[in-house]
Amino acid sequence: MINGTLKHFFDEEKKQIDNRLPHIIENLNIPVQLRDAMIYSLKAGGKRIRPMLLLATLRGYNKPLSHGYDVACAIEMIHTYSLIHDDLPAMDNDDLRRGKPTNHKVFGEAMAILAGDGLLTYSFQLISSSMLLPDNVKLLLIQKMSQAAGPEGMVGGQVLDMQGEGITLSVDQLQKIHHHKTGDLLAVSVESGAILAGVSENERISLTSFAKHLGIAFQIKDDILDVEGDESSIGKPIGSDEENDKNTYPKLLGLDGAKQKLAFHISEAKKYLYETSIEHTLLEEMADYIAMRSK
Amino acid sequence: MINGTLKHFFDEEKKQIDNRLPHIIENLNIPVQLRDAMIYSLKAGGKRIRPMLLLATLRGYNKPLSHGYDVACAIEMIHTYSLIHDDLPAMDNDDLRRGKPTNHKVFGEAMAILAGDGLLTYSFQLISSSMLLPDNVKLLLIQKMSQAAGPEGMVGGQVLDMQGEGITLSVDQLQKIHHHKTGDLLAVSVESGAILAGVSENERISLTSFAKHLGIAFQIKDDILDVEGDESSIGKPIGSDEENDKNTYPKLLGLDGAKQKLAFHISEAKKYLYETSIEHTLLEEMADYIAMRSK
Structure with missing residues (x-):
């Protein structure tokens, strides 16, 4: 699924992120149970797509990755x-995440809230x-990241998602939810790479458009995997979205319609990518990986 | 309780903060219910002690308050x-806060979590x-504030507080909890004022020590009010700490012991305040207000 260039990059850099994340928290002088709860979820696997997008952007501009690790983490x-x-x-109210008990199942609800806050x-x-x-770079990163994660971004998307439960949404409404809930943080990952690389505003805008289409594609693929994926590899029961009466792309568009939409957003994403001067092999392969992944 | 200088300052500046807080959120393009939930708690009264400490510090160094409002908010x-x-x-699991239904009682638990995150x-x-x-000033403020609010500060203090429930703690243990749970954010309020005023590192250190003692005094006074305060003015049932089997200063030291400790920390706070070159009338009066308040 992942070809040679990306696989090598992924293997090397995912290891960096996997090692750095718990290490950063281990060194803090904080209550042991809080540290354990924070580290538990940081170590609970995951594809590290956001850090990889940031690092692949930096690499694409031929900049040292060392400048990106803290921000990626x-x-x-x-x-x-x-x-x-x-x-x-x-x-x-999920008991499992990536096949493991969720944070509140292990540490209790209060600690899970605080581990998240922390x-x-x-x-x-x-x-x-x-x-x-x-x-000035750190400040711009904090500004972009707080906007992408906060009420105007991810938190707002989560509220829209909650409000859409039990109602049949239009494709546009569903897209708006995912645009904020998933897309904004994916987009800011690529944008952060571009900020760290010090590229022009125009270059950054094209890359952000690339990432926004990638974000929608990512979510469509997630929905498709929930219908036809392999339970053991995606780490949650197949069909759980339908059972929870969730709005999904396959539900609104049919499975074939959802696959067409996925292909469209991957193709749009690449169109924006080709507008930039970045050496685009890695990001292009990440887009293909997102469209083709089996988990 | 509050004398002339402080009362005038408080009346004017509390109004500024009370008006600015909802105004900032009203202007965001976010889901209506999220906006309402965020504004509800921002408007739910409160003494605005942290913003006032920041603004009183700026004023004490004769700096324009206009530079402090965003940070105070x-x-x-x-x-x-x-x-x-x-x-x-x-x-x-509180139903009331400052005499009004808590956020989750009005907006539901999920929205309350997200309003807090937002x-x-x-x-x-x-x-x-x-x-x-x-x-450079914004960055230093973000650094200090995230440290004071995060796992090494307020979030860590909250964990220690939870872990101390149902166990009888020593005064030192109780102090460590409050040092982080309440003290760190109060201290960073004063420190932020000093950073905004551009004063020397030494000056900042003395002011931070002032604020740390003030933070402990604040918590002791809270505990005393829970024993002997007026229910309608503190906005929660008298004796609720005892009922919840909470560790408090009156419980560990007796009411007189707690009052002596309060007086000690107010006096220590002032000692550090007098070490600085600040025009200290307002901060001194805030310390007295914290010790003498009836709610």
């Missing part, structure tokens, strides 16, 4: 906090304290 | 998020986007 912390809070009984807050501490970056 | 947003999450059924995230967006401040 911060974005993964924000993503992880959102999963912990989404899984809570008051939210999606990861979100620490992500900003991590960027603001990063040694390798100039002040 | 950001700190109050962080404080408000922490109250919303603390009140959740999985945490303190306020926390937006506080960093607000500072990073503030127009009046140079990049």
